[in-house]
């Protein structure tokens with residue numbers, strides 16, 4: 143039996159934790175994530191969910207408690223955003239190093255300064271080197287599905303690593319979409335109980351997080367994490383196949399849209415994918431062979447899937463909703479590295495940066511990116527293109543004028 | 553009734569094997585050993601960065617119990633995660649009660665007084681059922697003895713070196729962690745010292761009756777950082793207690809009682825003189841004013857305590873000198 147509901151991304155995330163029979167939820171409020179923990183808190187206090195939710199005094203403490211609870215054998219769920227993720231940052235590396243297979247939902251929000259509420263991916267991409275698996279959702283349904291798949295992958299003894307499931311603040315977190323909630327029996331069939339390898343128990347002493355002296359031992363453990371993270375890519379595909387059997391819905395690390403004969407392809411992630419799809423459809427209607435590649439998995443980086451989907455294309459653009467000042471788009475550079483060894487790689491690889499700080503990116507802007515791909519001679523190779531519309535610049539100028547700024551030093 | 557009346561009652565079971573990386577004569581090790589003896593083997597220590605972190609260097613451990621190294625700022629939050637996980641798993645029937653563990657945070661003063669104070673405050677306020685043992689050597693010992701929030705007035709440290717311009721060394725005030733904790737109203741707080749073992753064993757025993765935060769600040773004589781011969785570690789601790797520098801006390805639900813009253817206080821000079829970190833107070837010229845102010849602080853503390861608790865005490869005279 144399946145139910146369909148109109149859920150926000152946040153409530154979809156809470157539902158995933160509930161049907162995954164999560165044991166422990168360390169929490170700390172931050173916009174736009176807070177609705178997740180409030181929803182869980184209300185279910186637990188009504189007895190609808192058997193779990194313990196504890197509000198800590200910071201994200202740093204929240205993530206510490208999440209990690210040690212996971213090592214003690216509890217299935218752990220937690221959530222944060224932006225400044226919170228960065229405040230707890232050192233614990234991300236610890237949790238991965240401890241091999242604590244918990245799931246952390248990051249509701250993306252741009253990082254201060256200037257302080258703001260709306261999303262971009264500088265927060266979650268800062269965590270890309272921590273050893274967490276990263277899955278990024280386009281829709282509310284994906285938020286729920288990816289969390290369930292995340293537990294199965296994380297707790298697999300071939301992996302034993304934590305997962306970040308990312309959704310965009312506002313665009314997903316507060317937008318209602320139809321979401322199918324799998325039944326309890328379906329979830330039980332897909333997701334076996336967590337079987338921790340060496341939890342803290344009386345009579346079975348164990349040391350966790352011990353210091354190492356010497357680079358050789360440190361490097362040994364780091365290689366281990368790297369190998370497990372690479373394995374997580376295959377385990378994800380296995381899990382996704384199992385998930386399709388019980389729910390009928392399919393997820394893959396890299397998804398293609400109208401790719402078959404596409405010559406011009408846009409690479410995107412997260413919620414703006416839905417807008418980019420529209421642009422692709424419009425171009426197709428005009429006879430342009432446009433297509434789209436959506437990255438669901440950012441870690442492990444699905445290089446071979448990307449190579450396979452982008453080889454032989456005429457021109458490819460990577461849309462980055464982030465900026466690494468002094469370099470450009472983060473994902474662009476990773477895609478470029480993946481394509482380097484492809485013989486018939488696309489001649490043009492364009493970097494487009496947009497949606498920073500939640501700035502809306504229109505269908506027309508995505509179309510514009512495709513037009514640039516069709517006329518690469520008008521672009522500068524390797525230089526990112528910033529999507530910033532004339533009317534937006536006018537808005538900034540109006541604001542400055544209203545504030546009395548004349549452009550002259552006073 | 554207590555199990556611990558004399559030193560003969562010191563439990564014989566040993567849970568820490570010898571041969572660790574700690575300095576010879578380390579007071580913190582004495583305290584940890586005693587704690588472990590009273591609490592028994594079913595313990596998980598939750599640790600933050602400090603000297604004792606190096607007890608566990610992969611793949612070796614001297615512990616017969618469990619150990620979790622967390623991070624500098626968040627050992628109490630690490631304890632929260634373990635305690636909560638065990639509780640919910642017992643409630644859900646996935647862990648048996650005989651598999652349960654006592655959760656003991658063990659950190660140095662850097663973590664307890666400075667970087668981890670926020671996470672400790674949170675854990676106490678939430679009523680977490682745990683022990684917290686601070687081994688207080690009054691500075692960041694593991695990184696080479698820099699000043700911490702526990703460093704006392706007049707101490708030389710690597711970041712408060714006495715010079716011509718600043719002859720006193722550290723000129724701030726040691727934080728009163730006991731009172732900071734007490735303002736949270738936990739069931740039990742105590743100070744302990746390795747020279748007063750029976751007092752320490754009894755306090756751990758008393759604490760174990762309470763559910764909730766049970767907090768200990770342990771005087772941890774540190775031969776390496778303080779500059780004295782390792783064989784003097786227990787003697788230095790005794791002097792700290794006898795001079796009134798390190799009061800032995802407990803607080804049960806906020807009510808304070810001194811468990812040992814040094815009826816006639818020895819002058820603080822006797823304690824200070826033996827340690828290199830206070831050497832500059834005595835040579836090349838004696839800093840009478842600085843020493844007198846340390847004595848005065850100690851005297852004021854004890855006169856106030858005597859008044860509150862109704863005991864008698866004879867304080868030592870501050871060395872008074874005429875201003876030049």
Ligand code: SF4
Nearest residue numbers: 575578603693774776
């Ligand atoms: S530096 Fe001090 S506290 Fe640290 S191990 Fe050595 S003696 Fe003990």
